[in-house]
Amino acid sequence: MNNKAAVYTGRFAPSPSGDLHFGSLLAALVSYCEARSNQGLWRLRIEDVDSTRTVIGADERIFKTLQAFALHWDGDVIYQTSEQQQEHYQQALQKLQELNLTYQCRCTRKQLAGHDTYPGHCRLLPGNHSAPHSIRVIVDDTDICFDDGFQGPQKQNPAKQCGDFNIKRKDGLFSYQLAVVVDDANSGITHVVRGIDILESTARQIFLQQKLGLPTPQYAHFPIITNQHGRKLSKQNHATAVNREDPVTVTRLALQLLNQSLPDKKPMTQQQLIQWAVDHWQPDRFKGMKQIVYGATP
Template sequence: MPDCVRGRFAPTPSGRMHPGNVLCALLAWLSARSQGGRIVLRIEDLDPLRCPRGNADLLERDLAWLGLDWDEGGSRGGAHAPYYQSECTPIYGTALEILQKQGLIYPCFCSRSQLHAASAPHLSDSQVIYDGRCRRLTADQVQQLSKTHRPALRLCVPNETISFTDSCQGNYSENLAKECGDFLVRRSDGVFAYQLAVVVDDARMGVTEVVRGRDLLSSVPQQLYLYRLLGYRPPQYRHIPLLLAPDGRRLSKRDRDLDLGSLRQSLSNARPLIGALAHLCGLLPQPEPVTPQELLPQFHWELVRRESICVPEKWYTTPPTEWL
């Protein structure tokens, strides 16, 4: 175990948090605090049009209301600033230069939308494996296309299977060439892509433990490849179960599933919400009002469920004070 565990919560402020986001923040906080570690708050606002600063400020107020404090990051700042990804373009540019010197970056002029490249990919999202067509362009073709199109940048991947052991989900393997394909590291509009940004930031912030949703499990092989190329040491990964709506959908900000704004209107404090989530994920035998601090003495990862969790129908039909 490292001398100091450094966990993190890295939300995208594209909308108000829902209970799935809260559960992720809670488990990340409990894991780090139970080991005497520190918590970093990183704001993943790579796309500033989707993530205005006001949303990030509101997110901080919501975390404080939940009782989930942090040691550095966000508006608090700290030794590893900047903590807003929108302010890190020069840092990502330096990492890109390292990859370019290895001859692994090439321009991509494909016309399909790349607007979501700066967003974390999810297992339930359809993903087209890129066939590498722009890797085969000649220098003359690149020069001609560049006159009318600003290219995105892709990273060449080898025909290699990368395996790792996730502390929650167990063993996982993925062949980069066959199951992923060359992936974007910078969009055509100059915004750096999620995969590169998250690796660079976790490394420079000294993050040793990443707790996040199971829908991001398939991102790890790509990130481990980047860790190797950039000479960084990867963290320990824990991919937690997803919270699903009663119809089986993943909770999402886009659908405003039980967003924290509406929940806060019904609650004088966060204890009922924390207790309901702790029960759903396996930390409490029965739902009861509780604070994150009160969960610490009994927290252990062996108690946390591994499979996805459907929230009860009553969460959509009754106020949160009646969830217990």
Template sequence: MLSNSSLALPLEKGGKAAEHYVGRFAPSPTGPLHFGSLITAVASYCDARAHQGQWVVRIEDTDIPRIFPGSEEHILRCIDAFQFEPDTEIIFQKDRLEIYEQVIAHLHAQGLVYACQCTRKMLGSNHIYQGTCRNLGLPLQDQAIRIKVDAQNICFTDRLQGTHYSNLQQDLGDFVLKRRDGIINYQLAVVVDDYLQGMTHVVRGADLLDNTERQIWLGQVLGYPRLEYMHLPLAMNDQGQKLSKQNMAQALDLSQAAPLLQQALQALHQPAVDLDTPRIMLQQAIAQWDIQHIPHGTALPQIYQ
């Protein structure tokens, strides 16, 4: 097994000890927020508050070329319109690239990452990386950076989806932390920031479920505490596709914040709340919050536009 070596980065302001619930909403600004995004925001907020915990917002924008113009501002307007109340200052990952580079340098010094010159054309259709560059000792500059994985099973029990496990070496192979074009991969940034912000619980969409074993592995290698996960079923359009920016999901109409909030709670099968200001509705939803009512599986049984 690869040796674990903790990177002693300090928790940031607002980070709490592990016994205190800290959750987050972490959208990517590749387009305006849609109804599926709202479901995630509502669930993460209510779950944190129902546990008397903290809720923070993080904008996951390391993939700078894919940032959709105006989408970061739209996210901030949504937080205000739905009257969510983050407990810490909202952070933007594109402002934290030096931190991620520090982590890569630490992992490289421990012999846990390596440069990879393989292109998509070279890899072909095989999604399991065969370790072609693992022992070549290539310089890190202008190459993708991969982390080494072991042949051990990574197991976790999701609060909604049950037990999942993966043998990363057999199922995936060494995975990328930094792309050849210099873009920091989602897997690295999310693990580092969850640790630095003192995160204890992750509530997010089921489309990210298959990332979890990779993130657990990376956190384990870095010596970070393991998190609790809850992956929500996804809202679907009338073609049976998940609501997403790629599928042209409709942007949230902020003038309809209260009825949209009511619909999001209905989608999560939570007890009804009275139509009021979003703040009052959220208070009622938190008092009634029960994840046992949330549908299991990876898709919601009803269709939402």
């Protein structure tokens, strides 16, 4: 697949572990404006591969929030826990096994405490299907270089970053790294626009794409929203749900923080404001930025 020849296809992929907060709304807004300003498609995927973190009803509330902010997606919503997606992950796992790139890992968290990268304890041990185990993929000690659309040239080495990493957990769930690679390929994603907090995962995903013979999208990592103490606005940090009652005010604030031009104060619907944002989209205004400090969550 030649990404340059393909229709720009982006995506927004929230986890259903809670409602959208201001930081995740900004992620949706950036990826949406990037896609629409390039006359592209914008897909929606619910990343529920870690089903243990799913909050019942969170997906429907995410849909309502996106609709309230006039962020309308193309096509059907993809769920990672669907039978079809799980079959795709299993096929990818089998291909890596056939390439002799995987092994069983029986290490406990206690055994791995204090290690920044996986030390390879289980690489040479014989398999034992009766014992609880995860499955790791063997990484190459090779630099992976890519040009990030917002952060510029990058060089990462998975062997030095993390070592052999899990692609299937001990509880039988597939890992995020494998799932997202398979999902992006199957959905024809040409451009992945996401927060800089996920930048370090990129080389692992490119590594899997290369081994599985899948296309590599263009990656672009935008600055994350943090509080005055440098902590990312996230569900783990108890960020509150974004206010759906006044989307225009919240959207104007998000655009302001991204250094985007704003329309004058005349009355404007949310749909009109989103169209303004797309028509006047200037990502160069936040390129190279790592974080945007905001003191309070709207």
